[in-house]
Amino acid sequence: MDRRLPVSPATPLIDRFGRQITYLRLSVTDRCDLRCVYCMKARPEFLPKADLLTLEELTLVCDAFISRGVTKIRLTGGEPLVRKDVITVIETLGTRIGPAGLDELCLTTNATQLPKYADRIAAAGIRRVNISLDTLEPDVYRRLTRGGDVNVALTGIAAAKRAGLKVKINAVAMAGVNETHLPGLIAWAHGEGHDVSLIEVMPVGEIGADRSAQFLSLENVRAALARQWSLTDLPDNTGGPARYARIAETGGRLGFISPLTGNFCDTCNRVRVTCTGELYTCLGKSGRIDLRQPLREGGRDALDDALDAAMASKPLGHDFDVSPGAAASVDRDMARTGG
Template sequence: MTLTDPGSPQGALVDGFGRTVTYLRLSVTDRCDLRCVYCMAEHMTFLPKAEVLTLEELDRIASAFVTLGVRKLRLTGGEPLVRKGVMGLIEGLSRHLASGALSELTLTTNGARLVEFADRLAAAGVKRINVSLDTLKPELFRTLTRGGNLTKVLDGISAAQAAGLSVKINAVALKQDNAEELPGLIAWAHGKGCDITLIETMPLGEVEADRTDQFLSLKDVRRELESFWSLEDIGLNTGGPARYVRVAETGGRLGFITPLSHNFCEACNRVRLTCTGTLHTCLGQEDSADLRAVLRGGASDADLIEAIRNAVDAKPKGHDFDVARAQPAVARHMSTTGG
């Protein structure tokens, strides 16, 4: 058995607290064609090419995780669709869908390049994608993304749906910017047949925006929504941390990701690999394992698998987010970690 054609999983990937890891978020680049204020600093210093995993290295590590029982693989960035050759990586990884070893291959995108890539994504076996979108106001979108074009994103969402992809909208709740717009954004998403998930701002990396001022508890948002909508808790599980409700009046599904107002660590089933090969088993801790060094040191497949197992065994019990701190919980930016 090789890592490029995994057979039966080599035993479940279980951490020291008994949680089985079945979900890998794989960052393919730290670069992005937008500069969202809560994600990046305005003047980012991006990684030199030599530090970034090659597409072949990304495939090898992802395939090792599939061999170890990971069933869901999400490509992230930065913006994954700006990585040169990324469709070759996606099309190559789709062999694990064809073999049945992988249940889902998906990605999170800002949507700006979906017009170009939607058809090829669908042809590669991608069934659904997440699109990050915090506002439907063109000027506010331009401000939040430091120059982004909302029309390109909306056209991208339409192109994805036309290609047969299911689209879920991800919106970060920002007290000073989009709080009043959230009901309208939810209604718009449901009107397009899209699920939508609201996300609390997370203290990752130094950015110019003040996250303390921007933090909006989704407990408060839900309470506000329930003053005019009927929200029914449902048991939907898409492999991530969101808890879902159905909105009776719109007929759509709404998710809440609440790392600060409600810790979701007890059922965490995911790990993140940066584009430099650093494995983070917790988004909100400074834990790490250098898989690039393992690969470039001439590791065998067995060596790579052992390094992954050792890292997952040390996965922390929970994150250390606290929006009120003067400093972020971890220094790395979300764009570096990979969503």
Template sequence: MSVRQNQQPQTALVDRYGRSVTYLRVSVTDRCDLRCVYCMAENMSFLPRRDLLTLEELDRLCSAFVDRGVRKLRITGGEPLVRKNIIWLFQALSRHLQSGRLDELTLTTNGSQLKRFAADLKNAGVERINVSLDTLQPDRFRAITRWGDLATVMRGLDAADAAGLKVKINAVALKGTNEDEIDDLIRFSHDRGYDITFIETMPLGEIDGGRLDQYLPLSIVRARLLDRWTLDDIDHNSGGPARYVRVRETGGRLGFITPMTHNFCESCNRVRVTCTGTLYMCLGQEDAVDLREPLRAGASDAALQAAIDEGMLLKPKGHDFVIDRGANRPALSRHMSVTGG
């Protein structure tokens, strides 16, 4: 475990629009063992390992944000569980749970490594995880992920259940691909006691194929669901951007994340750090601050905090996601796997 240079109380992180930043999403790798068609191209060039923050650097950086009032840490990727010795980081960060300075330590995963790591995650203080799952059909799963095996993910979900981890399913709504499975995904999730959230595909990074071919507005999905389900608006908040309803027929919760049709920027409480130590104040903007340089230059905690404060001044009022219908190109060239899912 790393040794903190000081334990002095710090002022809370508040952006220039008065929004408190209490949620940090940290990518630990841009690598993934799948190649989902909406996330990346099949033949990807990944970052040199020397460019990635070490686990010790990630620990110090996350702890610097905890010092400033961040109450929720989400570890992401790429696929975070393919990072060598990643459980060490969860174990190191768990001290903030034990001290009461952190409310939640969690992760988003594709589920491929859950059978191996579910029990270790639980033992490190993780109580809740998000698992990305866009289809329940094995052939379709392989087509969406290019390399994936649905049975492996199902075994991972069984391991998560056995370990006592609470699971939420994340499903990207893809036009012409899985829109006929929306009801099945809801039933599957709620039958297992999981929440499920549907997400609109976002125009991040060059992929093989067109964004317009994938984009399915969740306003359409929700309207279709009303033909078969009773959706009751509820005040549930998981700390992220999803808006939730309860499906009366199943009793389960259903969320919608709508960066394209209805953005959620007015209540944004999040910032993101990439696996290279770049702080992005918004997933949909390019304004960023390099935190790796002060980390590797041996900067004091005060200098690191000053760099974080610089980032807060850059946090925009909102994102500008739009799919360019003329050129059919992404809003940003940066892949989601680089920023963190």
């Protein structure tokens, strides 16, 4: 599992707009044990297992990015912890944390598998997990996830806390669905010592729903929260797109990820690689570079050439549109891209 691609002198990954890529979001599977309404169709067609990068190939891709200056890797899915033996990838990448390697290895999860894995991922070197949780209301959670049990997620969050993992709750803000639940979710999370980030609905993938009806501006959410609490902007930067504020009454930190009302593309430091080895330089664009073929047929030099080609093609930004009747910006769903 620890076979590394040969290390050669490498230049940082800098796109044509001068932005250096230091953050890789790697999807290890498109499969999930939930069916969230903003993420996938009710009856998704999952990829054949033969199409996926092997566990070893996932690690080799990470090593290539690390050698080119990536210092943060976030493992995503689907639900990453449903992939068989993915813990071996996590444990191997944990050995890359340190000087001349990674500053941080993170995980995004729905928490359902954390009772089983929290201790092992903490021992492997993961210090922070992002957990998708849009509401504490059992009926609403069941409807949003198409059958999930919020108590299973809460049990997983408790397991993460016991294991010493820093938890951040990610909640997608949806008009008419969970907007009135957000203050309660924030207060609960801050009471548990967890950060919270709110996320605007993004038009990624055809999910069989009208995203214009789902969309809720975080500018409006913040204004509503400011009538209830005292919010002070913070300079904090965790390597992603969130902009943070402190809530005086709860003492906790609240992030806003607003790709539509507060575009953050000018400082983008991220790329995504799917579980099939497709490199997307922008979540909101369809352009991609295949890494699987050069990895399998050409080795390190071919992989570096593919990364260079990706930097030359990275767009300035996305053009998300959630107006009534607008099609999804890209037809691949979020579970396939990597959340």
